[in-house]
Amino acid sequence: QVHLVESGGGSVQTGGSxxxxxxxxxxxxxxxxxxxxxxxxxxxxxxxxVIGRDGTAGYADSVKGRFTVSRDNALNTLYLQMxxxxxxxxxxxxxxxxxxxxxxYCYTVAPIGVPNxxxxxxxxxxxxxx
Numbered sequence: 001q002v003h004l005v006e007s008g009g010g011s012v013q014t015g016g017s018x019x020x021x022x023x024x025x026x027x028x029x030x031x032x033x034x035x036x037x038x039x040x041x042x043x044x045x046x047x048x049x050v051i052g053r054d055g056t057a058g059y060a061d062s063v064k065g066r067f068t069v070s071r072d073n074a075l076n077t078l079y080l081q082m083x084x085x086x087x088x089x090x091x092x093x094x095x096x097x098x099x100x101x102x103x104x105y106c107y108t109v110a111p112i113g114v115p116n117x118x119x120x121x122x123x124x125x126x127x128x129x130x
Contacts, residue, residue, distance in 0.1 A: 002026040002119040004095045009124030016085050020124060022078040022095030030073040033098045033106035035114035036080045038091035038126075047111030048093070049080060053100075058108040063089075085128045092123040 003025040012018050020036070035050035049069035051057045057069050068081040078095055096117035100106055107113055 002032075002097055004097060004119055004121035006093065006095045006121045006124040009093060009126045011127045011129060012085055014086060014128055014130050016128070017081070017083045018085065018126060020080040020082070020093055020095075020126070022080075022121060024076040024078065024097060028099075029076040031099060033100055033108075033117070034069075034071055034078045035096050035098075035111050035117060036069060036078075036093055037096060037111070037115040037120075038089075038093045039123075040088075040091040043091075045094075045115035046091075047114035050106070050108050050111035050114050051078070052106035052108045053104075056106075056108045058110045060111055082126070085126075087128050087130050090126060090128050092125050094120045094123045096120040 005023045008020040036048045039045045049059050051069045066084045070079045096114050097119040098117035
């Protein structure tokens, strides 16, 4: 069983930075594809970033160049460094995990599959004020 807990959300002004963390409880963290997705009020879920078992990462066009996803396999922790934040980044941010199916392959070209990963946390709110 996998349990994910996000932390690091809060309020920040436009142009500011914030770092989200996600603690993974379970076995074989390093074997999982990991990612972040977000959901703003009244909108659908949007994949933000994905990172493979080898550290290869992919981003949504809306955050490319501003957000960086990373993982520490020794600490079973996933991070999302968010810089140059905009009001449109305001959303609930969720950490997600997925064990690769056939072939052990994580699709990291883009985070389109992250909202449908097998496991997700309870989310942490990020609010960016203008």
